Each structure stands twice: as structure tokens, then as C-alpha cells.
Amino acid sequence: MKKYILLIAAVVGLDQFTKYLVVHNMSLYESFPVIKGFFSITFILNPGAAFGMMADLNEAYRQLFFIIITIIAIVIISILAYREKQHKLRFFSYMLIISGALGNLIDRIFVGKVVDFLDFYIGKYHWPAFNVADCAISVGIFFLIVDIIFVKEVKSGD
Incomplete structure (x- = not known):
């Protein structure tokens, strides 16, 4: 169990550290190419959910909604x-999903929006x-799907 707590701490730490670097070294909407024509670091604040969904809701309601939903999701997971x-x-998949949810929850609580930059x-x-x-959540969901589809059930005490 200790290694999973370390995993969560590492993912949340890396997430928050990279966001800190972006916020403190770039202006909002500033972008610089890493691989020209393919990948840039671009500072964006996402007020909505994945891909900016629900970004048009009233800010106070949206922020409260996402904080409550994220906490409920973390508890259920x-x-x-x-x-x-x-x-x-x-x-392991659940731990990655929880890590990502915690990273974005921290942003919603302290910034009011999620810092995106990749x-x-x-x-x-x-x-x-x-x-x-977001990467941790996506990788966690991928491994969860792989586990559900391809990994055989563990028999308990039969």
C-alpha cells in the first residue's frame, strides 16, 4: 500500500510542479514550440471539464460543481x-485515476480553473x-479497460 501512496504523491507532485513552472514562467496563452508543427507548451486555463466542456456555466456554480463531483469521484474510486x-x-489503474483527479482538484480549489499546457x-x-x-487519468483508464477485458478474474478461496 505504501508504494501506491508514493505513486499518488509522485504523480500529484509532478503535476503540480509542472503547472507551477508554467504559471510562474509564462503568460496566459503564451506558447513556445517544442517540436515545430507537432507539440508546444501553451499556457491555458481550462474552466470546464475535459476538452473545455461546461466552460460556459456560471463560474461560481461551475467551480463548486466540479469540486463536489471530483471529491465524490475520488471517494467512489x-x-x-x-x-x-x-x-x-x-x-494501479485506480491509483492513477485518483492521482490525476487530485491534481486537477488542487487547481480548481486554488486557481479556480485547471492549468493545461501540453x-x-x-x-x-x-x-x-x-x-x-490528465495523462494519469487517461493512462489509468486505459489500464483499467485492459484489466477488465483481458485479465482473468482472481478466484477467492474456492
Whole structure:
């Protein structure tokens, strides 16, 4: 269990550190190319959910809504992780998802919006900007799907 707490701390720490670097070294909407024509670091504040969904809601309601929903999601995922701790890959997946949710929750509480900065594109076609927390959530969901589809059930005491 200790290694999973370290995993959460490492992911949240990396997420917050990278966001700190962006916020304190760039202006909002400033961008600099890392791989020309493909990847830039671009400072964006995302007021909504994934891909900016619900960004048009009243700011006070939106912020409260996302904070409450995120806390509920973290509690539910924590319960699932505890109940399914014998499934190592699934448990790892849940820890990644919780890590990402915590990273973005910290932003919502202290910034009011989520700091995004990883900007992938080809020409004028952009993938919505994201951050380390979003990566952890996406990788966690990927491994969760792999576990559910491909990993055989663990039999308990039969």
C-alpha cells in the first residue's frame, strides 16, 4: 500500500510542479514550440471539464460543481480500489485515476480553473491542451479497460 501512496504523491507532485513552472514562467496563452508543427507548451486555463466542456456555466456554480463531483469521484474510486485490491493492475489503474483527479482538484480549489499546457497539433488541427494529471487519468483508464477485458478474474478461496 505504501508504494501506491508514493505513486499518488509522485504523480500529484509532478503535476503540480509542472503547472507551477508554467504559471510562474509564462503568460496566459503564451506558447513556445517544442517540436515545430507537432507539440508546444501553451499556457491555458481550462474552466470546464475535459476538452473545455461546461466552460460556459456560471463560474461560481461551475467551480463548486466540479469540486463536489471530483471529491465524490475520488471517494467512489477509492472504495472500488479497496474492494478490488487483489486485482493489481486494476488497483494501479485506480491509483492513477485518483492521482490525476487530485491534481486537477488542487487547481480548481486554488486557481479556480485547471492549468493545461501540453499542446499537440498537426498544422491547424489541435488536440485540446492537457496536463500531467490528465495523462494519469487517461493512462489509468486505459489500464483499467485492459484489466477488465483481458485479465482473468482472481478466484477467492474456492
